[in-house]
Amino acid sequence: MSPVRGPLVPRRRLGAELRTLRDRVGLTIEEVAKELECSVSKVSRLETGQGIPKGRDVRDLLDRYGVTDQAYRDRLMRWVRDGQRQGWWHNFSDVLAPDPGDPLLPDNFSRYVALEQDASEVRAFEITLVHGLLQTEDYARAVLTTLSTADSEAADRLVELRIRRQDRLYVDEDPLKIHVILDEGALHRQVGNKQVMRTQLKRLLDDAQRPNITIQVLPFRVGMHPATTGPFGVLAFPGSDDNDLVYVEGHLGDLYFEKEHDVEVYERMFDRLVKMSMDVEQSVNFITTTLLDS
Numbered sequence: 309m310s311p312v313r314g315p316l317v318p319r320r321r322l323g324a325e326l327r328t329l330r331d332r333v334g335l336t337i338e339e340v341a342k343e344l345e346c347s348v349s350k351v352s353r354l355e356t357g358q359g360i361p362k363g364r365d366v367r368d369l370l371d372r373y374g375v376t377d378q379a380y381r382d383r384l385m386r387w388v389r390d391g392q393r394q395g396w397w398h399n400f401s402d403v404l405a406p407d408p409g410d411p412l413l414p415d416n417f418s419r420y421v422a423l424e425q426d427a428s429e430v431r432a433f434e435i436t437l438v439h440g441l442l443q444t445e446d447y448a449r450a451v452l453t454t455l456s457t458a459d460s461e462a463a464d465r466l467v468e469l470r471i472r473r474q475d476r477l478y479v480d481e482d483p484l485k486i487h488v489i490l491d492e493g494a495l496h497r498q499v500g501n502k503q504v505m506r507t508q509l510k511r512l513l514d515d516a517q518r519p520n521i522t523i524q525v526l527p528f529r530v531g532m533h534p535a536t537t538g539p540f541g542v543l544a545f546p547g548s549d550d551n552d553l554v555y556v557e558g559h560l561g562d563l564y565f566e567k568e569h570d571v572e573v574y575e576r577m578f579d580r581l582v583k584m585s586m587d588v589e590q591s592v593n594f595i596t597t598t599l600l601d602s
Contacts, residue, residue, distance in 0.1 A: 315360075315393045315394070316357060316391075316426055319357035321387050322354070323355045323357035324355075326354055326355050326366070326384075329369070329370070329375065330373065333373050337351045337352055344369070361391045363385060367385075370384065395425060396472070401418075402462070402465060420555055428485065428545055429485040430543055431487045431541065432488050433489045433540055434494055435494065436494055436539070439486070441477055442511065444507050445467060446507065447499055447500060447504055448471065449463070449467045450500030451499055477521065485520045485521075486522070487522040487582075488521075489581050490523065490524070491526050513599070516588065523591055533580075535577055539557065540556045541556075542578060553565065554574045
C-alpha cells in the first residue's frame with residue numbers, strides 16, 4: 309500500500325467507520341448530536357471526512373456506540389491523529405483561501421489538492437485544456453493569468469502550487485498513476501504563444517513515455533460522445549477501505565460525487581471514452597503530427 313501523504317484518507321476512513329457504527333445502533337445524526345450536546349454539523353462533518361477530528365469527540369462517539377474492542381478503538385484513534393496532520397499545500401493557504409470573485413479559487417479546492425496527494429490513480433477527461441498535472445509552467449501561467457482575477461503575485465503562487473502538485477508524478481518513489489483522455493480541441497487551442505504550445509506538446513510526448521502516465525486523444529471524427537457536458541476526474545485510493553470519488557470542476561464551486569452509483573456512472577463513461585479514443589501509439593503519433601504542424 310502507498311504511504312498516506314495527507315489527512316483526507318484517514319479522515320474518510322474514520323468517517324465511514326463512524327457512520328457504520330451509528331447505523332448499527334440505529335441512531336440518527338440528530339439523536340447523536342443531541343445526546344453528546346454538540347451540533348448536527350459536527351457529527352455530519354466527521355462522518356463525511358470533512359471535519360478535523362478531535363480525539364475527545366471520537367472517544368465520546370465510540371463510547372456511545374458501545375465499542376469496547378481496544379484494538380479497534382486504537383485503530384480509529386490512529387486515524388484521528390493522522391487526520392490532524394497538515395499537508396504541504398497548507399503553505400499555499402494565501403491562494404487556497406476562498407475568493408467569491410475568482411472562479412479559480414472555490415472554497416473547497418484545497419480539499420481536491422489533498423485528495424489528489426492521497427490518490428493512487430487519476431483517470432481524467434479534458435475537453436478544453438491539457439490536464440493541470442501535465443501542464444508546463446508557461447502553459448499553466450497562461451491559463452491561470454487568463455482565467456483568474458488574482459494579481460500577478462497571486463497568479464505566480466497559483467502556478468507554483470500547480471507545479472508542486474506534479475511531484476506526485478515525477479518525484480515520488482511511488483508515483484501517482486494518471487490516465488488522461490484529451491479531446492483533440494485541447495491540442496489545437498493555443499494557450500499563450502506558439503512557443504508555449506510547442507513546448508507543451510513536447511512535454512506530452514515525453515510524458516507518454518513514462519510508465520505511470522497514459523495519454524489518449526479523442527479525435528473530432530468520433531462526433532458526439534458521452535462526456536460532451538465537460539471534463540471530470542475519477543480518483544482512486546490505495547487499499548480497499550477507500551472508495552473512488554469523482555471530481556467535477558465548476559466556475560462557482562467544485563462538485564464531489566462519492567456514492568457508489570454516481571462513481572460507477574463516471575467510470576463507465578470513462579471506459580467508453582477509452583474505446584472511442586485513439587490508442588496510445590496512435591495518440592503519440594497524432595500529437596507528434598500536431599507539433600510538426602505548429
